[in-house]
Amino acid sequence: xxxxxxxxxxxxxxxxxxxxxxxxxxxxxxxxxxxxxxxxxxxxxxxxxxxxxxxxxxxxxxxxxxxxxxxxxxxxxxxxxxxxxxxxxxxxxxxxxxxxxxxxxxxxxxxxxxxxxxxxxxxxxxxxxxxxxxxxxxxxxxxxxxxxxxxxxxxxxxxxxxxxxxxxxxxxxxxxxxxxxxxxxxxxxxxxxxxxxxxxxxxxxxxxxxxxxxxxxxxxxxxxxxxxxxxxxxxxxxxxxxxxxxxxxxxxxxxxxxxxxxxxxxxxxxxxxxxxxxxxxxxxxxxxxxxxxx
Amino acid sequence: xxxxxxxxxxxxxxxxxxxxxxxxxxxxxxxxxxxxxxxxxxxxxxxxxxxxxxxxxxxxxxxxxxxxxxxxxxxxxxxxxxxxxxxxxxxxxxxxxxxxxxxxxxxxxxxxxxxxxxxxxxxxxxxxxxxxxxxxxxxxxxxxxxxxxxxxxxxxxxxxxxxxxxxxxxxxxxxxxxxxxxxxxxxxxxxxxxxxxxxxxxxxxxxxxxxxxxxxxxxxxxxxxxxxxxxxxxxxxxxxxxxxxxxxxxxxxxxxxxxxxxxxxxxxxxxxxxxxxxxxxxxxxxxxxxxxxx
Numbered sequence: 001x002x003x004x005x006x007x008x009x010x011x012x013x014x015x016x017x018x019x020x021x022x023x024x025x026x027x028x029x030x031x032x033x034x035x036x037x038x039x040x041x042x043x044x045x046x047x048x049x050x051x052x053x054x055x056x057x058x059x060x061x062x063x064x065x066x067x068x069x070x071x072x073x074x075x076x077x078x079x080x081x082x083x084x085x086x087x088x089x090x091x092x093x094x095x096x097x098x099x100x101x102x103x104x105x106x107x108x109x110x111x112x113x114x115x116x117x118x119x120x121x122x123x124x125x126x127x128x129x130x131x132x133x134x135x136x137x138x139x140x141x142x143x144x145x146x147x148x149x150x151x152x153x154x155x156x157x158x159x160x161x162x163x164x165x166x167x168x169x170x171x172x173x174x175x176x177x178x179x180x181x182x183x184x185x186x187x188x189x190x191x192x193x194x195x196x197x198x199x200x201x202x203x204x205x206x207x208x209x210x211x212x213x214x215x216x217x218x219x220x221x222x223x224x225x226x227x228x229x230x231x232x233x234x235x236x237x238x239x240x241x242x243x244x245x246x247x248x249x250x251x252x253x254x255x256x257x258x259x260x261x262x263x264x265x266x267x268x269x270x271x272x273x274x275x276x277x278x279x280x281x282x283x284x285x286x287x288x289x290x291x292x293x294x
Numbered sequence: 295x296x297x298x299x300x301x302x303x304x305x306x307x308x309x310x311x312x313x314x315x316x317x318x319x320x321x322x323x324x325x326x327x328x329x330x331x332x333x334x335x336x337x338x339x340x341x342x343x344x345x346x347x348x349x350x351x352x353x354x355x356x357x358x359x360x361x362x363x364x365x366x367x368x369x370x371x372x373x374x375x376x377x378x379x380x381x382x383x384x385x386x387x388x389x390x391x392x393x394x395x396x397x398x399x400x401x402x403x404x405x406x407x408x409x410x411x412x413x414x415x416x417x418x419x420x421x422x423x424x425x426x427x428x429x430x431x432x433x434x435x436x437x438x439x440x441x442x443x444x445x446x447x448x449x450x451x452x453x454x455x456x457x458x459x460x461x462x463x464x465x466x467x468x469x470x471x472x473x474x475x476x477x478x479x480x481x482x483x484x485x486x487x488x489x490x491x492x493x494x495x496x497x498x499x500x501x502x503x504x505x506x507x508x509x510x511x512x513x514x515x516x517x518x519x520x521x522x523x524x525x526x527x528x529x530x531x532x533x534x535x536x537x538x539x540x541x542x543x544x545x546x547x548x549x550x551x552x553x554x555x556x557x558x559x560x561x562x563x564x565x566x567x568x569x570x571x572x573x574x575x576x577x578x579x580x581x582x583x584x585x586x587x588x
Contacts (some may be wrong), residue, residue, distance in 0.1 A: 209487060
């Protein structure tokens with residue numbers, strides 16, 4: 001039984017990009033699109049990311065094989081709660097949330113048990129510093145990694161839901177992503193280092209420069225490519241990152257503190273040979289094979 | 295009297311790129327190339343960045359109208375000292391060093407006075423995370439800013455040297471850069487914020503991740519574009535940045551400390567509404583007109 005109908009709840013950048021990618025890679029079924037902001041679902045429809053927009057997300061979810069929850073973590077949490085009593089065991093809920101521990105914890109009693117819908121937690125490691133369906137891109141997931149963190153009594157998932165989960169994984173591979181499975185707790189620590197930390201550093205640097213240079217209109221562009229790159233994520237929306245900060249606080253706190261200490265170490269060694277070893281380690285990081293594309 | 299002969303002392307990335315840019319924009323005179331590493335001057339010659347390599351930098355300098363010093367700050371300082379007694383008042387020394395206060399201080403008694411060569415301190419705000427003539431690029435300075443920080447009794451410069459300085463400025467404009475003049479002290483504080491701070495942050499982040507992930511070969515590429523951008527400068531060579539750290543210590547210390555405090559502020563407010571104001575300020579920084587290209 002293949003996936004014939006998909007409901008995307010949240011047709012912003014990620015949701016609309018998934019719809020576009022599926023359709024451009026041969027998905028010919030129905031894609032229902034809903035967003036709390038109707039202009040977003042209308043935009044998703046106009047670019048062909050969904051085949052129909054709906055005003056009633058519950059009805060669309062009930063009629064779908066797979067329900068993709070895309071949006072900030074707390075929004076996904078809410079949908080997990082609201083959908084659990086409405087859906088049936090032959091249906092699959094999956095998501096694209098940035099933090100997985102909180103979602104898995106929430107899903108434990110509500111999904112994958114007897115008579116309950118299936119839940120396959122997912123996280124595409126792709127995005128942009130700007131949100132919205134208008135920035136959606138069918139190629140967003142090409143050469144990216146899509147993490148899955150099965151949890152919530154995953155092994156007890158209904159066999160029909162399991163088939164849907166396997167097929168969903170196949171679609172993710174088809175749209176160009178490399179699938180990697182890991183534990184939800186490991187996911188959250190890993191993402192704190194490689195995704196959340198870079199975001200908060202870029203936000204801090206941008207906010208600091210905004211304060212330092214507010215009166216000076218002409219000098220900032222001088223910084224060139226390095227400054228543009230290091231502050232690009234400064235454009236990221238609070239609405240998404242608030243939920244990440246709130247649901248992955250411990251791991252983010254740890255990584256931020258480690259970077260603060262590293263910066264202090266460099267600051268205290270600007271005139272000592274220790275500075276060389278910091279550059280050596282940084283050079284090593286960038287040169288190593290493991291930093292190549294996946 | 296136009297510039298007919300230029301000596302580039304230091305034909306690495308910047309020196310060789312200047313040579314390439316001049317020649318591709320119509321400079322038909324002689325460009326002598328010298329580098330402490332003979333393979334660098336040979337590489338500069340082979341790509342056409344210089345018209346002839348020399349083994350004797352002093353002789354080449356004595357025969358040139360303009361001497362461009364390109365390299366780490368301390369290397370430029372050494373050349374300023376060595377060349378002062380050798381050159382004559384109708385010659386011009388200019389440079390491409392990243393810190394200007396230390397150079398200006400050093401030049402004060404040796405340049406621009408009666409019977410002394412002219413000195414025009416310059417700093418192209420362009421570069422790459424990799425050095426060497428093999429990475430030189432004629433377009434490196436296109437759409438970049440080239441800062442000049444006249445100092446050392448600049449107003450007393452010999453009239454012939456002044457003409458050379460004016461013509462050098464015209465060449466810099468011709469190779470695509472926007473010329474901006476500022477005070478050397480202001481230059482060093484500005485660059486601490488928009489160039490040196492981003493460098494040390496990227497080094498710290500790269501070194502930290504090198505420590506965290508040294509045993510894990512497969513997970514880092516997951517980070518995608520954001521991680522690659524935020525750590526790109528981690529490749530930068532210590533040899534150049536040691537001198538920057540040593541000669542602009544106070545301003546860099548101040549900017550690093552400010553960022554450490556900002557990161558701590560964000561860390562302490564991951565669950566408070568204050569986090570929103572940090573994102574707002576960061577968004578504002580990126581949205582503002584002043585962040586557009588110069």
